[in-house]
Amino acid sequence: GIQVEQSPPDLxxxxxxxxxxxCNFSDSVNNLxxxxxxxxxxxxxxxxxxxxxxxxxxxxxxxxxxxxxxLLYISSSQTTDSGVYFCAVEKTGGSYIPTFGRGTSLIxxx
Amino acid sequence: xxxxxxxxxxxxxxxxTSLTIQCQVDSQVTMMFWYRQxxxxxxxxxxxxxxxxxxxxxxxxxxxxxxISRPNLTFSTLTVSNMSPEDSSxxxxxxxxxxxxxxxxxxxxxx
Numbered sequence: 001g002i003q004v005e006q007s008p009p010d011l012x013x014x015x016x017x018x019x020x021x022x023c024n025f026s027d028s029v030n031n032l033x034x035x036x037x038x039x040x041x042x043x044x045x046x047x048x049x050x051x052x053x054x055x056x057x058x059x060x061x062x063x064x065x066x067x068x069x070x071l072l073y074i075s076s077s078q079t080t081d082s083g084v085y086f087c088a089v090e091k092t093g094g095s096y097i098p099t100f101g102r103g104t105s106l107i108x109x110x
Numbered sequence: 111x112x113x114x115x116x117x118x119x120x121x122x123x124x125x126x127t128s129l130t131i132q133c134q135v136d137s138q139v140t141m142m143f144w145y146r147q148x149x150x151x152x153x154x155x156x157x158x159x160x161x162x163x164x165x166x167x168x169x170x171x172x173x174x175x176x177x178i179s180r181p182n183l184t185f186s187t188l189t190v191s192n193m194s195p196e197d198s199s200x201x202x203x204x205x206x207x208x209x210x211x212x213x214x215x216x217x218x219x220x221x
Contacts, residue, residue, distance in 0.1 A: 033209055
């Protein structure tokens with residue numbers, strides 16, 4: 001199956017700092033999603049981004065499908081950004097079921 | 111978008127017992143998905159539930175342990191049977207409307 005690697009596994013920031021999370025995948029993909037899981041366990045879809053760049057407030061994401069990676073940018077981080085960020089991909093020609101990475105755990109200190 | 115609710119939100123159960131988790135979606139969907147998230151781990155798909163047919167289970171998951179019902183296009187249940195402490199996890203239901211939406215999860219602790 002397709003391999004999904006996220007880095008870094010853990011990240012600690014001071015409020016106001018910027019960060020970049022990376023998702024590498026081992027095969028061509030039809031779809032890629034970024035999720036945020038808050039400390040209470042709720043998973044929220046941040047971006048549905050098989051290619052290109054999207055922005056939503058302080059967050060933006062870029063997927064370079066030909067080079068098999070995606071980046072999630074968090075600017076001016078806030079304590080509410082804490083949680084785990086997951087990348088999930090659907091392999092081209094595979095099932096519609098997304099494969100999740102192991103996540104990046106982010107802690108933002110006030 | 112979709113609004114998904116799950117019941118119960120959390121439970122503490124004794125080993126050997128069973129727990130049924132309910133998932134309700136605010137719109138009709140063809141496929142619903144059940145995931146397990148063990149402590150500190152990523153999400154693992156248990157099965158895909160289609161209305162009117164048997165659920166499709168992923169490798170490592172069997173119907174006897176995780177029976178699923180899908181009586182209509184807005185509702186599904188997952189039962190965790192004959193529980194052991196290793197079943198302690200968050201169980202999440204999900205729908206894929208491109209993008210994918212998740213319920214709030216059921217946090218299960220088995221003693």
